Amino acid sequence: MSFYTSLSGLQAAQTELSAVSHNLANVSTNGFKKSRTDFADVIASSISTDPTKIVGSGVVVKANKQQFTEGNLKTTGAALDLTVAGDGFFAVKTSGLNTSTAYTRNGAFQIDPTTHNIVDAQGSTLLGYPVDAKGNVTASGADGLVPINLPQTSGTPAPTGNVALKVNLYAAASIPTTTFDPANASSYNSSTTSTIYDSSGKASTLTNYYVHTGTDAWTVHSFVGDKELSVGGSTAGTPVTFDASGKITAPTTPVSYDAFTPTTGGVSQTLKFDLAGSTQNSTAFSVNARSSDGSSVGDLSGVTVNSEGMVTATYSNGDTTALGKVALANFSNPAGLRQDGDSYWSASGVSGQASLGSAKENGFGSLLSGTLEGSNVDITEELVALIAAQRNFQANSKALDTSNQITQTIVNLRA
Structure with missing residues (x-):
């Protein structure tokens, strides 16, 4: 019987060694939960056995119980x-x-x-x-x-059809003496840029150049990329006039440009340009208001997860979407x-x-x-458990060896 008792101890110690080794092997595994080996003694008895004379029959592994304590957090x-x-x-x-x-x-x-x-x-x-x-x-x-x-994109593309600017033009600005050329800064007095979109949502730049042509009179040239927009087939620019108080008198309605092909390669589109509310006075050139329609498709630019688990994506066009x-x-x-x-x-x-x-x-x-x-394995604790399991294994091995020696002695007895 002592052979089987010691054998059960060896098997139990081997199981514990395996559990501890598994814990140590996963010390760097994210989210890993260590296991603990629980044992119970084995008693073989019957109703007629004197309780004071019962001898145990070894040990059995009851469970390798997982420990769901939290591991260390790594930022x-x-x-x-x-x-x-x-x-x-x-x-x-x-x-x-x-x-x-x-x-x-x-x-x-x-x-x-x-x-x-x-x-x-x-x-x-x-x-x-x-x-x-x-x-x-x-x-x-x-x-x-x-x-x-x-989703990698957000929004529905729409071409820009209207751009509105309220600018203040400097009344005492000099009158350029050279023919207008967007590459020559001395041929115009001021400029503005506005972002416009084609039918696929791709952005391009509308540039307006303001040329002082006389008292209370200006000409505005509009370009998309390096192409000047025309009105009725003419690229002479749009005349803009003001009264003596500096209020705009022409154009009184938005300027409708001829259809053009965007530099981004989209389909042909039209554009209206509105200067209503613009002024001319003795203060420096400024843009007092700017608006336009049209929209682009935004590319995914970031994602956040809050403490309640809400996943929110942000996009390059400014959209913020809960996913x-x-x-x-x-x-x-x-x-x-x-x-x-x-x-x-x-x-x-x-x-x-x-x-x-x-x-x-x-x-x-x-x-x-x-x-x-991280893993909830404590290396120091596991090493101590490893040593204890090893000692248990050695002790049961010694008990098995002793039992073997006793049996051998009995076998060698002579009549």
Whole structure:
């Protein structure tokens, strides 16, 4: 019997050594949770056995229990590096042929260059809840989970059709003596630039040159790129006049330019230029108001995740869009989760089914952006446990050897 008792001790010590070694091997694995080996003694007895004479029969491993204490936080500064501060797991849809929902504490996410979904290092997609334009969640539960996608562009392109400027022209400006040439600064007095868009949302620059031609009289030449816009086929410029008080008297309506092809290569478009409200007085040239229509398509320029898990994207055209809310999962018994590798867990009968929600609600922790949760393995603690497990193994080996020597002595007895 002592052979089997010592053997059970050896096997238990070997299991503990394996668990400790696994912990140490994953000391640098983000989101890793260490395991602890729990033991129980084995007693073989019957109802007729005297309780004072029972001898134990060894040890058995009851469980390799996972420890879900939080690991150390590491600041990265990357917006999609996320940490659950408190209870909860990220829900991800695994990639490959057999997709399933897995749970992880490893929040090292990035944007997939093909699908533009938020994914982890294994290509699994981060799941969340859809939101409306105001950021209100529009679904719940497991059936409401969707991949969080980051569109690379935002907005609907529209060509610029109207540009309005209110300028003040300097009444005492000199009259240029040379023929107007946009390349010669001495041939005009002032200029303004305005951004306009073509039908595909691409931007180009409208430049207006102001030439003083006489008392209370000016001429405005308008260029898109290096091409001058015409009115009725003429590129002589638009006459602008003022009365004695400095109020504009002509043109009284917006100037309608002939159709032109943008320098950005879009389709032909027309443009109206309005100088209503412009003045001429003794103060320096200035632009008092500027407006234009048209819109561009914005490129993705940044993404943020707040403490409640709301993912918000910003675009180069100024759009700010709420894209979804990161979902969190929790379990009645996290220690019963099945370890699947790659810092993934899946639900089991011991853990119970996932309870889904969002950060800062229903007992879930908050989200930290720009940080990662490291392993919760303490190297010093594990090394001490490793030494203890090694000593246990040696002690059981010694007990086995002693039992062998006793048996050998008995075998060698002679009548």
